[in-house]
Amino acid sequence: MNDTALQYILAAIVVLPLLGAVGALLPPPPGLRGRDPDQAVLRHGVTVTGAVLILAIALAAGFDHDHPAKMQATTDLNWIPALRIHLHLGIDGISLPLLVLSALLTFLCALYSYFRMPAGPSPKAFVALLLLLESGTLATFSVLDLMLFFLAFEMVLIPMYFLIARWGGGDRERSALRFIVYTVLGSVIMLLGLLLIGVKAGTFDMVTLATDNGSSLGHSTQIIAVLAIGLGLAVKAPMWPLHSWLPDAHTAAPTVGSVLLAGVLLKMGTYGLVRIALPMAPEGMHAFAPYLGALAVVGIVYGSLACLALARQGNGGDLKRLIAYSSVGHMGFVLLGIASMSPTGVNGALFANIAHGLITGLLFFLVGAVKDRHGSTDLDQLAGRTGAALYGRAPRLGGLIAFGAVASLGLPGLAGFWGEMLAMFGAFKPADGLSRAPFLVFTAVAAFGTLLTAGYLLTVVRRVCMGDRAGVHAQAQLVDVRGYEFVAWTPLAALTVVAGLWPAVLLGLTDPAVRSLLGGN
Template sequence: MNDTVLSYLLLAALVLPLLGAAGALLPPPPGLKGRDPDQAVLRHGVSVTGVVLALTIALAVGFDHGHPARMQATTDVSWIPALHIRIHLGVDGVSLPLVVLTALLTFLCALHAYFKRPEGPAPKAFVALLLLLEAGTLGTFAVLDLMLFFLAFETVLIPMYFLIARWGGQGRQRAAFRFILYTLLGSVVMLLGLLLIGFKAGTFDMVALATDNSALGHGTQVVAALAIGLGLAVKAPMWPLHSWLPDAHTAAPTTGSVLLAGVLLKMGTYGFVRIVLPITPQGAHTFAPYLAAFAVVGVIYGSLACLALARRGARGDLKRLIAYSSVGHMGFVLLGIATLTPTGVNGALFANIAHGLITGLLFFLVGAVKERYGSTDLDQLAGANGAALYGAAPRLGGLLAFGAVASLGLPGLGGFWGEMLAMFGAFHPAAGLNRPAYLTFMALAAFGTLLTAGYLLVVVRRVCMGERPAAGDTLPDVRGYEFAAWTPLVALTVVAGLWPAVLLGLTDPAVRTLLGARS
């Protein structure tokens, strides 16, 4: 498929959610209204996100897999000539998997919302916000201009704020406020770094800057890497800038939690790979050991927090526990990036995708558990004899156990390869980095995998096991729409675990090009 067709596919995938968001706010045509106007607008969300998913799959099929390091589906036109800002779009082996992941999870969330109508205000605003969120996230992964990256990055914040504040659960106002406060403050600092690069280099073009950053001196690179890195670290999230995340996940509706964990956190780590490593390599080298140190602290901290929540009598919330697990898992991603090696960065990108699939599945499952039991409090779920999901709803219990063992990094499932490659990268970090320090980081990260296995197995034992309930106490098992929404995530988790070359074959050449472009 030629590049012109691919560029049209990418443009359509970016523009269609924006048009769909506007259309969701309009009255539905009489022929489509049906008996329930609310259901019609939810169906509109499924239709638009389904078309966007089809467009991204066509983009992936037409992508030249023989040259994944080359930027494809490109569009490059002048937008604001006075500031050297261009509408520059494109995808390569680094961004293409994230584009498809975003389209897939958004479609599954729209499908889930269609059958399980979100509680709260009228669905018009919900669908419009969901589509706006998709447009901003896709744009973040597809734009190749620093200012467009910032605009797309910021576009995501407002719809997620309202999804939490208006359709969330208990404590949603406080959680939404903390989310927007942290991310906006981080974005202000990041903007200063982006402007510094653009004005010093005379261009905001990310491809040109990655190829030739000679206009950026050592001091400029260090300051820019620090400013941009802080903004991205908030979204990643990196310890100790993570404290907004557990509240946001706990209060968010199921679709909000799935998208927050599945794609929004990836925007921060993607920015490190796309901007910080190739454009400010000297700054990246300066701060890499500190990033690695914060990353492994996040791995240990997240795991210990989960263990504390999982113990009996702690009244830990299952959604909050999975949110803290994301702090640990994203710590492995940041560790891989901090090694500055192809092995580590490839591991980070692989872990990004695996985390999106697995944690998205887990939040769907926790939403189903809350619907059936009315709570995600672990002590209430476990009770005296355990929630006994294996007996009450065996398919749901089996899927929860599958998500847990995938999350703990069981070999053969998607969660294994990314974390292993990140630790391999730490074993042999880039030249000039302190290898004994990185070996210590690797050992701490390995210990974190043991802690991860510990708390996830405790959760499975407390929620899934227990005395088999009486026949009259059985719960609804996996419904048809739930099966449709969860099956792709399960299948892709297995495929990623058994056939990692599908993803690594895309990312590795692109990563080597980005790292090779460093001066």
């Protein structure tokens, strides 16, 4: 497929959800007014997100896989000449997998919502916000101008705020407010760093700045820029100790909100570090890399210990909250790989990003299904004294939860293994110029964190999936996996296996692009 066709496809991928959001708010066509308008608008959401997913697959199929380091499907239009801001779009081997993942997860969420719409206000607003959120996430992974990156980065915050505040549960308004305050404050700090780079370098073009590799920026400028940009992106990543908004947001969010928050929004922070901080301010990254690595491994251990506490009987742990804390740990491996500044580590970080999106997205879908059946995600209420016994009461659902758990703990042969392993390999031998001694300590602590991860996930499987055989027959049977759930979850489970057994598919895209980015070529 020629590059002109790819240009139009990429532009359509970014713009179509935005137009779909506007269409969702318009009055239904005359032929639908006598029918169910709520179902019509939900069907509209499935149609638009499905079309975007088809376009994303077409883009991936037409992508030149022999040259993944080359920026492809590029569009470069002069938008605001006075500020040197361009409508610059393009993809390479780093952004393409994230683009496809975002389109896939949004489509699955729209499909799931068509059959299981969360309780709340009008579906019209829900679908419009979902499509607006999709447009922002896809734009974040496609734009090649620092100011456009900031605008796209901000574009997702308001839709997610309302999805939590209006369609969430529990303490949703406070959780949504905490989410928006943390992320907006982080974004303001990030904007200062982006402006500093653009003004000092004389351009906001991300390709030019990456090729320049920081040569037009002084050492002090790079230090300040990485500090500001890193703090803003770390909030979204989420990096300990800037993570405290995440468990509340996940606990209160509706199922599809949690899936998108974990599967897509968290990736925006780490993607920004790889796309902006690493190539544009390498001296600043070298200065902060040991501190980033230290905070990353603290997050790995902290997240695992928090999950172990929540998983223990009698602690009243919430299953959604537990998976949220597990994200702090898993994203710690991503940050550790980035901190190593080595091709192996950064490739591991990008692989772990995709793996986390697939696995944690699946887990949040499954937890939502458990809540639909039980009415609660409280582990003590679910398991009781004898265990929830999902293997006996809903064997397919129980089997999927066990599959998601072993994938999340990094079982070889599944997607979760490669990213974390490569991130630790990268930390074991960091980039030239970084002291190896602290990174060896980070590697050892991260390896210990994998043992803690196995501990809490196997505890969850034992309490939720297993149970007293004698008590299984006395408990009411549960509805097993429904047809629409099977359709929504199967792609995530299948891709988790494919990525685990055939990692070269993803690494073949990211590795040349990462080496080019780190080398400034």
